Each structure stands twice: as C-alpha cells, then as structure tokens.
Amino acid sequence: MKNLILAVVLFVVAFAPPLVVKADELKEKLSAGKRLFETTCNQCHPLADPLSNELSREMWVDRVQEMIGGTGALTPEQENLVVDYLTVNSTYKANCRGCHGLQEVEVVRHDRKGWVEVVKEEVAKKPGLLSIIDMKKVAEFLFINYGK
Numbered sequence: 001m002k003n004l005i006l007a008v009v010l011f012v013v014a015f016a017p018p019l020v021v022k023a024d025e026l027k028e029k030l031s032a033g034k035r036l037f038e039t040t041c042n043q044c045h046p047l048a049d050p051l052s053n054e055l056s057r058e059m060w061v062d063r064v065q066e067m068i069g070g071t072g073a074l075t076p077e078q079e080n081l082v083v084d085y086l087t088v089n090s091t092y093k094a095n096c097r098g099c100h101g102l103q104e105v106e107v108v109r110h111d112r113k114g115w116v117e118v119v120k121e122e123v124a125k126k127p128g129l130l131s132i133i134d135m136k137k138v139a140e141f142l143f144i145n146y147g148k
C-alpha cells in the first residue's frame with residue numbers, strides 16, 4: 001500500500017510541471033494570437049467583421065489564407081496563432097449564448113481564476129457543452145478580453 005501511495009505521489013510530481021507549463025503556453029499563444037489578429041486584420045475592415053463570424057478551425061485556416069495568404073504579412077506559425085485565437089472566439093460565441101445573450105457575459109469582469117470558475121459553473125448547467133480543453137481555452141479567452 002505504501003509503495004502504491006509512493007508511486008502515485010511520484011507520478012503526480014513527475015507530471016505536474018508539464019501541466020503548469022501547458023496553462024502558461026495556452027495563455028501566451030492566445031495572447032499572441034489576439035495581438036497578431038488585431039494588428040493584421042484591422043487594415044481593410046473593422047475587427048468586428050471577422051469576430052462576428054463563427055467558423056470551424058478548418059474554415060478559419062481557409063479564411064486567413066484568402067485574406068493574407070501569399071502577402072508575407074504573417075509567418076505560417078503566426079497565421080496558426082491567429083487561427084487558434086479566432087477558433088476560440090467562435091467556440092465561445094457558439095456555446096455561450098442561447099440561454100442568455102453574449103452582452104450579458106461581456107459586461108462582467110473577473111480575474112483568471114474567476115473566469116475559470118464561471119466557465120465551470122456555466123458548463124455544469126449544460127453538461128458536455130464544452131470539452132475540458134475548450135473550457136480552458138474559453139476561460140483564457142474571456143480573461144484576456146474581459147479580465148480585471
């Protein structure tokens with residue numbers, strides 16, 4: 001039994017650091033995607049135009065190519081960050097309205113922990129609404145945009 005507990009403790013210790021890194025990585029990637037999106041996609045139309053589109057990741061890949069492909073405006077890696085950011089925006093919009101409007105969400109301000117809690121509570125109202133990874137992404141998206 002002791003050995004089993006030790007094994008579990010070692011397992012947790014061994015795997016805890018990568019999980020922490022993952023959360024930071026997600027934050028940095030989404031923040032970078034937002035910055036790149038806001039500086040690259042505002043030149044011909046308001047940012048609200050792309051933001052109001054709810055598309056799948058594949059469709060965002062195509063859309064970003066249509067818009068800036070071949071112009072050298074972004075590296076492929078930067079394009080990916082923009083696509084990821086816009087995909088999370090779409091996930092949020094598609095799943096967080098229906099019971100109430102998005103404006104009801106967007107007047108609220110929370111710190112990161114607060115948004116993680118809100119997303120958990122909201123998904124509990126409709127189990128299966130978002131996968132665990134989408135819950136993390138949406139919470140981070142909300143913190144980046146409506147944080148305090």
Ligand code: HEC
Pocket residue numbers: 037040041042043044045049050051053063064067068082
């Ligand atoms: C060089 C100018 C230019 C840049 C830069 C640009 N766009 Fe566009 N975009 C347009 C034009 C012109 C339209 C309108 C054509 C149309 O109706 O589809 C448009 C339309 C769109 C639409 C459809 C809008 C709607 O209301 O349905 C999306 C989505 C979009 N752009 C996303 C982006 C994204 C994301 C970026 C940054 C990666 C970007 N655009 C950068 C020129 C640009």
Ligand code: HEC
Pocket residue numbers: 095096097098099100104105108118119122123125126129138
């Ligand atoms: C199954 C229905 C349902 C879904 C789906 C839903 N909500 Fe809600 N939400 C509610 C209800 C009910 C309330 C409380 C009554 C109200 O404000 O309309 C609420 C309230 C809120 C509030 C205000 C809470 C406060 O304390 O000020 C926020 C923020 C919120 N929701 C965010 C979200 C987000 C983010 C999502 C998507 C992950 C989401 N909701 C999806 C039902 C839902």
